[in-house]
Amino acid sequence: MEMPHSALLLVLAATLSVAVAYDPLDPNGNITIKWDVMSWTPDGYVAMVTINNYQMYRHIMVPGWTVGWTWARSEVIWSMVGAQATEQGDCSRFKGNIPHCCKRTPAVVDLLPGAPYNQQIANCCRGGVVPAYGQDPAAAVSAFQVSVGQAGTTNRTVKLPKNFTLLGPGPGYTCGRAKVVPSTVFLTPDHRRKTQALMTWNVTCTYSQHLASKYPSCCVSFSSFYNETIIPCAKCSCGCEHKSCVRSERDSKRLAVTGKHARGHSGGAPAAALLQCTTHMCPVRVHWHVKLNYKEYWRAKITITNFNYRMNYTGWTLVAQHPNLDNITEVFSFDYKPIVAYGSINDTAMFYGLKYFNDQLMEAGPHGNVQSEVLMRKDAGTFTFRQGWAFPRKVYFNGDECQMPSPDAYPFLPNAAPAATSAAALVSSAVVVASLMFLIMA
Ligand SMILES: *[C@@H]1O[C@H](CO)[C@@H](O)[C@H](O)[C@H]1NC(C)=O
Ligand SMILES: *[C@@H]1O[C@H](CO)[C@@H](O)[C@H](O)[C@H]1NC(C)=O
Ligand SMILES: *[C@@H]1O[C@H](CO)[C@@H](O)[C@H](O)[C@H]1NC(C)=O
Ligand SMILES: *[C@@H]1O[C@H](CO)[C@@H](O)[C@H](O)[C@H]1NC(C)=O
Ligand SMILES: *[C@@H]1O[C@H](CO)[C@@H](O)[C@H](O)[C@H]1NC(C)=O
Ligand SMILES: *[C@@H]1O[C@H](CO)[C@@H](O)[C@H](O)[C@H]1NC(C)=O
Ligand SMILES: *[C@@H]1O[C@H](CO)[C@@H](O)[C@H](O)[C@H]1NC(C)=O
Ligand SMILES: *[C@@H]1O[C@H](CO)[C@@H](O)[C@H](O)[C@H]1NC(C)=O
Numbered sequence: 229m230e231m232p233h234s235a236l237l238l239v240l241a242a243t244l245s246v247a248v249a250y251d252p253l254d255p256n257g258n259i260t261i262k263w264d265v266m267s268w269t270p271d272g273y274v275a276m277v278t279i280n281n282y283q284m285y286r287h288i289m290v291p292g293w294t295v296g297w298t299w300a301r302s303e304v305i306w307s308m309v310g311a312q313a314t315e316q317g318d319c320s321r322f323k324g325n326i327p328h329c330c331k332r333t334p335a336v337v338d339l340l341p342g343a344p345y346n347q348q349i350a351n352c353c354r355g356g357v358v359p360a361y362g363q364d365p366a367a368a369v370s371a372f373q374v375s376v377g378q379a380g381t382t383n384r385t386v387k388l389p390k391n392f393t394l395l396g397p398g399p400g401y402t403c404g405r406a407k408v409v410p411s412t413v414f415l416t417p418d419h420r421r422k423t424q425a426l427m428t429w430n431v432t433c434t435y436s437q438h439l440a441s442k443y444p445s446c447c448v449s450f451s452s453f454y455n456e457t458i459i460p461c462a463k464c465s466c467g468c469e470h471k472s473c474v475r476s477e478r479d480s481k482r483l484a485v486t487g488k489h490a491r492g493h494s495g496g497a498p499a500a501a502l503l504q505c506t507t508h509m510c511p512v513r514v515h516w517h518v519k520l521n522y523k524e525y526w527r528a529k530i531t532i533t534n535f536n537y538r539m540n541y542t543g544w545t546l547v548a549q550h551p552n553l554d555n556i557t558e559v560f561s562f563d564y565k566p567i568v569a570y571g572s573i574n575d576t577a578m579f580y581g582l583k584y585f586n587d588q589l590m591e592a593g594p595h596g597n598v599q600s601e602v603l604m605r606k607d608a609g610t611f612t613f614r615q616g617w618a619f620p621r622k623v624y625f626n627g628d629e630c631q632m633p634s635p636d637a638y639p640f641l642p643n644a645a646p647a648a649t650s651a652a653a654l655v656s657s658a659v660v661v662a663s664l665m666f667l668i669m670a
Pocket of ligand 1: 257
């Protein structure tokens with residue numbers, strides 16, 4: 229059992245390292261950081277910086293984004309609106325007016341909701357939280373204004389910042405070089421006049437789960453109505469080394485008091501997980517239960533469980549790939565959108581919570597789960613309960629791919645033999661399947 233498993237992991241690791249920053253389910257997903265120079269000043273410029281999340285199902289969750297860069301020369305930030313640099317740095321060479329930030333490599337974070345009015349700007353002040361584009365395209369944007377000094381004052385003398393970095397909230401993003409692009413055209417609020425940025429440059433950042441963490445952050449388990457066996461998450465799906473956990477809610481409460489300072493914001497690392505002990509050691513488990521069989525339809529129940537006592541997942545997303553998801557008839561208590569990555573293949577769906585109902589997956593404990601049922605119309609050509617067909621091929625939680633059970637682990641149809649058997653056995657199991665289906669439908 230051990231050998232094939234580690235071999236599989238090796239293959240998986242190899243594929244992952246080759247496919248850095250490429251997500252087959254969201255090939256065009258990226259985050260762009262756009263700088264629009266709105267005016268020149270005596271010693272520099274004022275720019276609107278807009279961060280667009282074009283990723284279909286990966287949002288930036290608490291504690292939000294941190295954007296960093298390296299100035300090309302000795303630029304300083306005189307002031308900012310809608311965001312702030314986490315450190316001022318050494319401004320001792322200035323007298324009188326002191327800049328907001330003198331660091332050569334500033335790190336900027338969004339302001340929190342409720343920031344003073346005179347520090348706000350459109351699309352700012354959400355604590356750096358940005359929804360996924362597929363979830364809420366209109367809100368998948370964050371912006372701030374920066375006034376730069378000791379910089380070029382024309383579009384020929386200005387030097388683009390270099391070495392952009394994006395943390396959101398952990399590592400995982402890689403940003404390309406800033407590139408001058410055609411100046412953005414803005415429409416005045418009354419839509420009767422167009423204005424134009426004096427100069428615009430773009431930076432594109434892409435995500436790689438492999439860079440974000442060594443192990444998956446979620447796992448998948450299976451069960452079905454036709455077999456009592458539950459296929460649990462694979463052992464140590466999310467890595468067992470150097471991980472601690474607590475056995476009960478009471479222990480977690482005791483530890484939560486001492487760990488409270490870890491729940492930081494504004495450039496701080498995300499709160500360290502406090503996991504409930506499980507064999508998989510994942511903060512999140514997605515369970516797929518094949519629940520009911522009707523003549524023309526079938527029904528799967530999806531349960532997402534949180535095992536982290538220090539995390540409420542607000543605005544969570546779940547993506548599942550299964551050949552029958554192109555025939556979704558109804559989704560109960562989740563919102564849902566099809567994801568069409570290649571135009572024609574339509575086998576992937578994004579699920580997310582209903583606002584004010586279950587868009588927050590609560591911390592581990594009695595309320596730490598959300599569930600839904602999905603009704604699908606059977607596709608006559610392909611539908612079967614055999615060989616684990618009814619289980620998803622891929623599952624992503626919050627944009628990270630979850631660890632699946634090994635390919636041969638799924639609840640078998642009663643008396644059905646596992647995949648590689650003789651033709652005779654296959655025929656006999658097909659007969660059993662056929663009679664079982666007949667019984668179920670009758
Ligand atoms: C970034 O995403 C947008 C929207 O999907 C796409 O149009 C653009 O080509 C992408 N940019 C890069 C550099 O991949
Ligand atoms: C620059 O970014 C903006 C918004 O982020 C996007 O609309 C535009 O297409 C990008 N331009 C290029 C050339 O990538
Ligand atoms: C780019 O930024 C990273 C992280 O802030 C830093 O480690 C690296 O040295 C920087 N590279 C340059 C050329 O400034
Ligand atoms: C710079 O500004 C001049 C006019 O002032 C304009 O013709 C030119 O296209 C601009 N170049 C860029 C890169 O924006
Ligand atoms: C999660 O949300 C609940 C209710 O809003 C709150 O009481 C709890 O402290 C939150 N937990 C964490 C870890 O933020
Ligand atoms: C994909 O499937 C959904 C629902 O099953 C449907 O609404 C949508 O039109 C389909 N899209 C394509 C391109 O087939
Ligand atoms: C399932 O969806 C596909 C593609 O959207 C469509 O061609 C097919 O007719 C559907 N099947 C049923 C049974 O509705
Ligand atoms: C249920 O599935 C398991 C494999 O997941 C298999 O070992 C077992 O025999 C099946 N039970 C029945 C009653 O077929």
